[in-house]
Amino acid sequence: MNDTVKNINTTNTPPSGGRGVKAGIVGGAGYTGGEMLRILVNHPNVEIAFVNSNSNAGNYIYEVHTDLFGDTDLKFTGELPNDIDVLFLCVGHGDAKKFLEANPIPDHIKIIDLSQDFRLSQNSKINNKSFVYGLPELNRDAIKSAQNIANPGCFATCLQLGLLPLAAKGLLNGEVHITGTTGSTGAGQSPSPTTHFTWRNDNLSIYKAFDHQHLKEIGESIKQLQPTYGRTINFVPYRGDYTRGIIASIYMDSDLSGDEALKLFEDYYAGHPFTHVTSRNIDLKQVVNTNKCFIQVAKHGNKLLITSIIDNLTKGASGQAVQNMNLLFDFDETAGLRLKATAF
Structure with missing residues (x-):
């Protein structure tokens, strides 16, 4: 690929006169x-200082993330400059702790x-640093005053957003x-055997049934809102034959009517810009490539069915991280995150 990139913002500096942070x-x-x-290169308040x-x-970023050709001429670096305001750790599980111990x-x-x-x-502190759990729909005020997220x-994001309104009213019984x-x-x-195209395509499989690692953080959040809840959250995860997105079906016994449950969810998320509640059928393509969560609420006999959908890479990871950054620095919560769904 040609190393020359023309007509781009080479520093990714925020517009003149705007507040900005270095990331x-x-x-x-x-x-x-x-x-x-992909999010930060177009964020109005962020300058990407290093990757x-x-x-x-030494390689250009667009040589790895080829879709960013024409958007930035930044190169990857092995250095860790300290003249930044915020650091995103996009590393594997266990590696963040090792990184902070070494750096x-x-x-x-x-x-x-x-x-x-x-x-x-129990793991939220390292050295002199404490971390706040960064689910804005649960801890928005704590996030705003936090140092680390x-x-x-x-x-965990997808499932908690389907459960928090009930827990907030003590209705998980x-x-x-x-x-x-x-x-x-x-x-x-x-790469691994279960992510290889020839295995994953046209296939479904269960993994970590009833023992998924995210159940622990879900349990802590539920008890934060409903301390007396002590029943089991039964979770069976599937590997899907597509690249991105999560769809979860959550059901339980409930005395709420359909209208009561719908209003409960609408009221809880009324002040949150990315989580939207409906009684209509929803499908995954509505949220893929966005920072949104859509929740469908329906009553079937004595069962309350909640369907929750997110993009695992945006609202489930990088998009939510940017949302947290916006809250930390008192930016518009939606800054840089008004993203278009794939739609079709």
Whole structure:
């Protein structure tokens, strides 16, 4: 590919007169790092100061994320400059903790970690740094005053958004049953037998039934709103034969009528710009490539059925991380995140 890129914003500097922050990305060559770049390169308040990738240091970003050709001429670096305001850790689970142990980050830099390393309360501190769980629909006020954010998991985001309104009113009274299907990008960029095209295509499979790692953070959030809840959340995840998006069906016994349940969800999410509630049927393409969550609420006999859909790479990862950054720096919560769905 030609190394010359014309007619681009080479520094990704915010428009003259606008408030801006400098952002650094560690782990910029993977799926979440790529999505972060796609969002931040057009964010009105962000200058991308550096993108770290030891394996790609010196290469142009568009040589790895080829769709960014024409959008930026930044190169990956193996360095970690400290003249930034916010650092995104787009690294694998376990690697964020190792990174912070090996690379002390000055206190003036806010950290948003996309791994699972600091999501649980018992793991939310390292050295002198504390992390706030970054689900805006649950912890918006705490996020605004935080120094560091633990970004929620993709399945955890989708499922919690389907449960929080009920927990907030103490209405989770029995076992919850969930099935959810995620795209192949949820497994990360490193190839494995279950992400290989010839295995994944035209195929479905169950994995980590009743024992998915995101159940722990879901449980903590539910107890934050409904401390007395002690029943089982039964979750059966599926690997889907598509690249991105999560669809989850959640059902439980409920005395609420359909109209009561719909209003409960509408009221809870009334002030949240990315989560939308309906009684109509929803489908995954409505949210893929966006930071939105759509929730359908329906009553079937004594069962309340909640369907929740998100894009695992945006609302389930990088988009939500940028949403958290917007809250941390008092930007418009939707800045840089008015994204178009794939639609068809």
